[in-house]
Amino acid sequence: MTARDTVMSTPELLSLILARLPMRDLLIAAPFVSKTWRDITVTPVVQRALFFIPEPPSSTEPMHNPLLVEMFTPFFTEGAGNRWRWPGTPEAIMHMPWARAPDAFRRKDASWRRMLLTQPPARKMVVVETCNNRGGDTERRAVLDLGRPLCMADLYDSAVSLIDRVASSFHVRWHTEPERDVDLSVECVWTKQCCRTGKRIIEKEFFSDAKVVRKLEFGERVFRPHQ
Structure with missing residues (x-):
């Protein structure tokens, strides 16, 4: 498994990366990339980045x-x-x-x-x-x-x-x-x-x-x- 695969398969690391996306992309586009990404967008880290919590x-x-x-x-x-x-x-x-x-x-x-x-x-x-x-x-x-x-x-x-x-x-x-x-x-x-x-x-x-x-x-x- 490559370093990229490790990051993409680790929810904690992926959420930190997604939280740095522009808000519009994070809110509108990210949830439709995959089920994994959709699940990540409702984690506390990402929800704070989206100003929801x-x-x-x-x-x-x-x-x-x-x-x-x-x-x-x-x-x-x-x-x-x-x-x-x-x-x-x-x-x-x-x-x-x-x-x-x-x-x-x-x-x-x-x-x-x-x-x-x-x-x-x-x-x-x-x-x-x-x-x-x-x-x-x-x-x-x-x-x-x-x-x-x-x-x-x-x-x-x-x-x-x-x-x-x-x-x-x-x-x-x-x-x-x-x-x-x-x-x-x-x-x-x-x-x-x-x-x-x-x-x-x-x-x-x-x-x-x-x-x-x-x-x-x-x-x-x-x-x-x-x-």
Whole structure:
């Protein structure tokens, strides 16, 4: 038996090798190579590489899920100072790769929904919603802590529901400081004067069939007059 044969027939070694493949190949192509490879893709080593199960806590800076960064870019692009230029708009959502294969993204068992946002995983998210009025801004905050690692479904369902209206946008601020209490903040802004009650802006095909309507427990509204 050659060294290559030894490696290919040893699950522990093969899993370490497969875990270094690009995520797209590991997720889509590897399971169809052979039954052995398919079995290897569900081992803990490979599942961590695919961001399906969490890495142990670490003091290193969290790594964003590269496949999610590619497919859901507005959620991983931090906005500049001008809140009206934040990357997460209804138009940006409807121009993601999702638009090219909506049925694949929408289905209830789509793998992206259970993928972790980062490794080690994010666990606590703050949502900041700002309503822009003529006289000033009204702001309220909520904390999402589910007692488990946060998945893309948690972020997507929460953010998209907040901007499903005209004149709205969001961005995600990722916190990486070692002593952080919160892993990420979703900051959303919308203009009240432009809103039409009940009018949906984001097309239906961009809402997952497995969407979870999670009622965020917002605190009191705080009014800040325009300067």
